Amino acid sequence: MIKTKIENYLGKAVGNDIKIEVFVPENEQFGHYSTSVALKLAKELKKPSMEIAEEIKTALSYGIAKKYFKKIEVAAPGFINFWISEKVLKNEFENIYKLNGKWGKNKNKIKKNVVIDYCGVNIAKPMSVGHLRSTIIGQALYNIFKFKGYKVIGDNHLGDWGKQFGVLIAAYKEARKNKKLKDISLDNLMELYVNYTARMKNNLELGDIAKEEIKKLQSGDGENLRIWKKFHNITFKELKNIFNLLDVEFDYQLGESFYNQMLKDVVSEALRKKIAVKSEGAMVIFIEGDEIPFIIQKSDGAYLYATTDIATVKYRVKKFRADSILYVVGNEQTFHLSQLFNAVRKMGIVKNQELAHIKFGLILNEDMKKLSTRAGKHISLESLLKEAIIRAKKIIEEKNPNLNLKEKEKIAKIVGIGAVKYNDLSQNRQSDIAFNWDKMLNFEGNSGPYLQYTYARLKSILRKSDFKKFDSKYLNKKIEMDLILKLEEFSSVIEKITINYFPHYLADYLFGLAKLTNSFYQSSPVLKAEKGIKEARLALIKAVAETLKTGLNLLGIKAPEKM
RNA sequence: GUCCCCGUAGUUCAAUGGAUAGAACACUAGCCUUCUAAGCUGGAUAUCGAGGUCCGAUUCCUCGCGGGGACACCA
Numbered sequence: 001m002i003k004t005k006i007e008n009y010l011g012k013a014v015g016n017d018i019k020i021e022v023f024v025p026e027n028e029q030f031g032h033y034s035t036s037v038a039l040k041l042a043k044e045l046k047k048p049s050m051e052i053a054e055e056i057k058t059a060l061s062y063g064i065a066k067k068y069f070k071k072i073e074v075a076a077p078g079f080i081n082f083w084i085s086e087k088v089l090k091n092e093f094e095n096i097y098k099l100n101g102k103w104g105k106n107k108n109k110i111k112k113n114v115v116i117d118y119c120g121v122n123i124a125k126p127m128s129v130g131h132l133r134s135t136i137i138g139q140a141l142y143n144i145f146k147f148k149g150y151k152v153i154g155d156n157h158l159g160d161w162g163k164q165f166g167v168l169i170a171a172y173k174e175a176r177k178n179k180k181l182k183d184i185s186l187d188n189l190m191e192l193y194v195n196y197t198a199r200m201k202n203n204l205e206l207g208d209i210a211k212e213e214i215k216k217l218q219s220g221d222g223e224n225l226r227i228w229k230k231f232h233n234i235t236f237k238e239l240k241n242i243f244n245l246l247d248v249e250f251d252y253q254l255g256e257s258f259y260n261q262m263l264k265d266v267v268s269e270a271l272r273k274k275i276a277v278k279s280e281g282a283m284v285i286f287i288e289g290d291e292i293p294f295i296i297q298k299s300d301g302a303y304l305y306a307t308t309d310i311a312t313v314k315y316r317v318k319k320f321r322a323d324s325i326l327y328v329v330g331n332e333q334t335f336h337l338s339q340l341f342n343a344v345r346k347m348g349i350v351k352n353q354e355l356a357h358i359k360f361g362l363i364l365n366e367d368m369k370k371l372s373t374r375a376g377k378h379i380s381l382e383s384l385l386k387e388a389i390i391r392a393k394k395i396i397e398e399k400n401p402n403l404n405l406k407e408k409e410k411i412a413k414i415v416g417i418g419a420v421k422y423n424d425l426s427q428n429r430q431s432d433i434a435f436n437w438d439k440m441l442n443f444e445g446n447s448g449p450y451l452q453y454t455y456a457r458l459k460s461i462l463r464k465s466d467f468k469k470f471d472s473k474y475l476n477k478k479i480e481m482d483l484i485l486k487l488e489e490f491s492s493v494i495e496k497i498t499i500n501y502f503p504h505y506l507a508d509y510l511f512g513l514a515k516l517t518n519s520f521y522q523s524s525p526v527l528k529a530e531k532g533i534k535e536a537r538l539a540l541i542k543a544v545a546e547t548l549k550t551g552l553n554l555l556g557i558k559a560p561e562k563m
Numbered sequence: 564g565u566c567c568c569c570g571u572a573g574u575u576c577a578a579u580g581g582a583u584a585g586a587a588c589a590c591u592a593g594c595c596u597u598c599u600a601a602g603c604u605g606g607a608u609a610u611c612g613a614g615g616u617c618c619g620a621u622u623c624c625u626c627g628c629g630g631g632g633a634c635a636c637c638a
Contacts, residue, residue, distance in 0.1 A: 026578085026585070036581060039618070049618070077618050079582070122638080162638050256638085282636050291565070291634080298636045305638050334567060335633050361568085362632080399601065415601090426587095427576060431569065432631065438588090439575060443601055445587040446576085453601050461598050496579080508577065511586080522594095522603045563601080 002084060002092060002485075003492050006033055009068070013059035016041065022082075024489065031073065031081030032485055038078040049078030056080055086481060090472035093484045097539055101546030104491035106149030114145050115153045115316050118328035119248070122159035123255070124168050124193070124231040126186050127242055127381045129435065130330070133360045136421050136556055137429055138328035139248045140503040141358065143554045148498050153320050157312065158255030160232065162305070164193070166214030169227050170206070171196035173213075186238050189231065218260070218302070238382070245385050245417060247556060259311040263303040266310045267296055275346050287342045294339040306340065313344045317353060324354040326501065331359045331430070358501050361432035384440070388416035391441050392449070396563065403562065411563050415449050416441075418557040422448030425555050426507035446511050448557055451548060454514040456563040458545040461526055467535045474536035479520050483540060486513050490547055494554070503555060510551045517544050 003022050010020045018041060025034045038053035045052060053074040060072055071083040096103050118138020121127050138154070145152045171192040175181050181188075200206045217224040243249070267283055270276035276285050281299030296307045316322045327337055337357045344350045393412035396403065403411070423440045427433065443449040475481070493509045496502075526537045549559040 021579075023579075023581085025582075027583070030582065034582090036619095039581080042618075075582075077582085120638095159638060164638075280635070284635075289566095293635070295636050300636085302636085304636070308638095330632095331568060332632055333638090336638090338567090359568085395601065400599075431576085434575075436575075442575095442588075445601095447587080447601085449601055450587095453599080457599055457602080464598065500579080504577080508586090515586090518602060519604090521598075525597060527598050563599085 001491055002088070002488050003033065005068070006035070006082060009060055009065045010035060010037060010056065013056050013065075014041070016044075018044070024485075025081070030075065030079065031071075032084050033082045035080050035082075036078065038074075038080060042078065050074065050076065053078045053080050084485075086476075089481055089484045089488075090475060092488060093472055093475070093540070093543070096484075096487055096547075097543045101550045103547070104494050104550070105147050108149055109151070110149045111151075112323045113151045113153065113321050115155060115320050115322040115325045116142050116145070116328065117155050117157050117325065118142070119156040119250070120159060120329065121156070121235075121239065122162070122164070123235045124164070124186070124189050125235075126190055127239065129363050129381055129384055132381055132384075132420070133363065133424055133429070133433075134328045134330070135246060135248055136424055137358065137360060137503060138326075139246075139556045140425055140506075140554065141326065141328065141497075141501060143556060144494060144497050144503065144506070147554055148494065150498075153252065153316075153322070154250045155316070156250040156253040158253055158257075160228075160255035161218075161257040161260060161308070163214055165217055165228060165231070166210035166212075167196050167200070168193055168231065169213040169217060169224055170210040172227060184234060186234055189234065242382055242385070245382075245413070246421075247417070247558070254312075254315075256305065256308045259308045259315065262311040262315070263307045266307050266314070267303070270296060270310075270343075270347055273347055275343070285339075285343045285346065287339050287346075290339060294343050296343075306336070306343075309336075309340050310344055310347070310349070313340070313355075314349045317350060322353060324356070326356050326358050328358045328360070331361055331432075333357070334359060356501065358429070360429040363433045363435050385417060385420065387437070388420050388441050389413050390416070392416035392419065392443070395443060400563065407562065411560050414558045414560045415443070415452060415563060418448035418452055418552075419443055420448075421555065421557050422451070422507060425503050425557075426511070428504055429502065448552075449563075451510055451514050451552060452557070452560055453563060454518055455545055455548045455552070455559040456561060457521075458517070458541050458548070459561050461521070462538065462542055462545065465527055465534070465538060467538050470535035470539040471532065472536055472539075474533045475540065477524060479516070479524065480537075480540060483516055483520055483544065486516050487543055487547055490551070506551055506555060510548060510555075513544065513551075514548060517541070517548075 006022045007020050010022070014020065014037060018037065020035065020037050022033050022035045025031060038056060039049045041052050042049035057072050057074050057080060060066070060069065068085060068088055069082055070085040073081045075081055116138050118141075119131060119135040121131050142152055142154045168189065172189075174196070175192055196206065196210075200210070213224060217228055267276065270285060271283065276283050276296060278284075279293060282295050283297035284293035284295045286293045294306055295304060296310065297303055313325065316325055329337065334357060341350075341355045344355070389412050392415040393408060396408050396412055396415070419441055423442065424433070426446065475484070489509060493505055497505055521541070524537065526534065526541060529537055552559045
C-alpha cells in the first residue's frame with residue numbers, strides 16, 4: 001500500500017512517536033497524497049510548521065525515498081504534498097492486477113472473534129423497511145470483516161418471545177373460535193394483532209386474556225407452545241423468501257426464546273454479585289449517571305428483554321468467545337444498549353471485550369414521522385423489493401430487449417435489489433432516512449445500477465478480446481495514473497471500515513472508481529488502441545472490474561455480467 | 564421536564580480538525596455508422612443563528628432556534 005509506505009518513510013524522517021496520517025487530498029494540486037504532520041509537530045517542537053515541513057522534505061530527498069516520489073512540495077501553512085513516481089504506480093498496478101480482485105483481502109487470519117447482531121426481525125410480524133437497514137448494514141459489515149480475515153459470527157436475534165405473543169395467541173384463539181381461519185398468513189396475523197390491540201383500549205378484559213395467554217406460554221403450556229411454533233413456521237416461510245431475495249445468511253438465528261432458560265440465573269447472579277437491587281418491587285440495576293435503572297425483573301416476577309439481552313451477551317462471550325460484539329440496531333435503542341453495556345460490565349460478564357452499538361437512523365415517512373408497524377401502517381419489505389424488481393425489469397425491457405427472458409429476470413432481480421441496498425449503504429447510517437420510492441429505486445447517477453452498469457460494460461469489453469500479457473509501460477495517460485491511484489485506495493477504505501463501521505465509505509469509493517472509469521473509456525478507446533496500449537488498457541479495465549465486483553459483493557450487491 | 568441524535572444547494576446525501584465544502588436528482592447546453600446513452604462533457608445554487616478553542620471549524624465546546632428519538636416494569 002502506497003499510503004502505509006509513505007507513512008513509514010515519514011515515520012523515519014520525523015523520528016518522533018507522533019501518529020502519522022497521510023490522506024488523499026480532494027484537489028490534486030495538493031498532491032497524490034498529503035500529510036499535515038508538520039502542523040501537528042509545530043507546537044510540540046516550538047518551531048514554525050513551514051520550517052519543520054521543509055526539514056522533513058529534505059530528509060525524504062535522499063536514498064530510496066527519493067526514487068519513490070516524483071515530487072514533494074511544502075505548502076502553507078505546513079502541508080507536505082507528495083506525488084508518486086510513475087514507475088512506482090506501475091509496479092503497484094501490476095501487484096494489484098496479479099491479485100485479481102483478492103487484493104485488499106487479508107491472507108492471514110486475524111485472531112479476533114467478531115459477533116454481529118443484525119436483522120432482529122420479530123416473529124409473527126411482517127418484516128418492514130425498518131428491518132432492512134439492520135439487515136443490509138449488518139451483512140455488509142459481516143462481509144467486510146470476513147474479507148479482512150476476522151472470524152465473524154452473524155447472529156439474527158429474533159424477537160420471538162415478547163409480550164406481543166399474548167395478544168397474538170389471544171387474537172388467534174378468538175378468531176379460531178369464530179372459524180375465521182383457513183390458510184393463515186403473516187398478513188392475517190398482523191391484521192388480527194392490530195384489530196385486537198385496537199379493541200383492547202376500550203375493553204380491559206381483552207388485555208387480561210392476553211396477559212393470561214403470555215403467562216401460559218411462558219410457563220410451558222402445551223397448546224400455546226404449539227400455536228407459538230405455528231407462528232414461527234409461518235414467519236420463517238415468508239422470511240426465507242426475503243432472505244433469499246436479499247442474499248443474506250446467518251450463522252445463527254438464536255431468538256429471545258432461546259435464552260428463556262437462562263433468565264432466572266441472570267437475575268440471581270446479579271443479585272449475588274450485589275449489582276442488582278430490589279426497587280419498587282422490581283429487580284433493577286442502577287447505572288451511574290442514569291436516572292432510570294435497568295430493570296431485569298418485573299415486580300410480578302416476569303423477565304424483560306433487558307434480562308434476555310444480558311443472557312445473550314453472556315452466551316456470546318462464553319460460547320462464541322466473542323472479542324467484539326456489534327449491535328446493528330436503530331438509534332432509538334441507544335439508551336437501552338448503553339444501560340446493557342454498563343450492566344454486563346458491572347456484572348463482570350464482559351471485561352476487555354468490545355461492545356459497540358452500530359446505530360442507524362430510522363426510516364421516516366415523507367412527513368418525517370416514524371413508520372409504525374403497530375399502527376398497521378407498515379410498508380412491507382417484500383412489496384418494496386418486488387416493486388424494485390418490476391421497475392428494473394421495465395428498464396431492461398427498454399434498454400436491452402435482445403436479452404432472453406431468463407437473463408432479463410435474473411438481471412432484474414440483481415439490479416432491483418442492488419438499487420435498494422445501495423441506496424441505504426451509500427448513506428451515513430446514523431442519519432434518518434426519508435422514505436421515498438423514487439430515490440430508493442433510483443437507477444441513475446449515484447446508484448447501485450450505475451456501478452453494476454459500469455461493471456457490465458467493462459466485462460463486455462473484456463469479452464471481446466483476450467490477452468495474456470501486458471506491459472504497464474504503455475500506461476502513460478494522466479487518467480490512467482489517476483485510475484491506478486484510485487484502485488490503490490481500495491484496501492485502505494476497507495481497513496477504515498473495520499475501525500469505524502461505516503460501510504458508506506466503501507459505497508462512496510466504488511462510485512468514485514466507477515465514475516473515473518466511465519470517464520476513462522469514454523475518452524480512451526480500448527479495443528481499437530494500438531498493440532501494447534490495448535493490452536495494458538485491458539489489464540487496467542480488468543483490475544477495475546474485479547475491484548468493483550469485490551466491492552459490490554462486500555456490500556452484498558451482485559455484479560451482473562450483462563445488463 | 565431530563566437525556567441522546569440531527570440541522571450542508573430546490574431535493575436526497577458526502578466531507579479521519581485541513582487547503583477553493585464534494586456528489587446525485589431535478590433544471591439546462593452539447594456528445595451515439597468507436598468497445599451497452601442505466602453513459603460521457605459543460606453550466607447555476609449550500610454549512611440554522613451567536614459566541615469560543617485552534618495556524619486552520621461543516622466537524623470540537625457553550626448558548627439559542629428548529630426537527631427527530633428515548634425516558635420503571637413493551638421489545
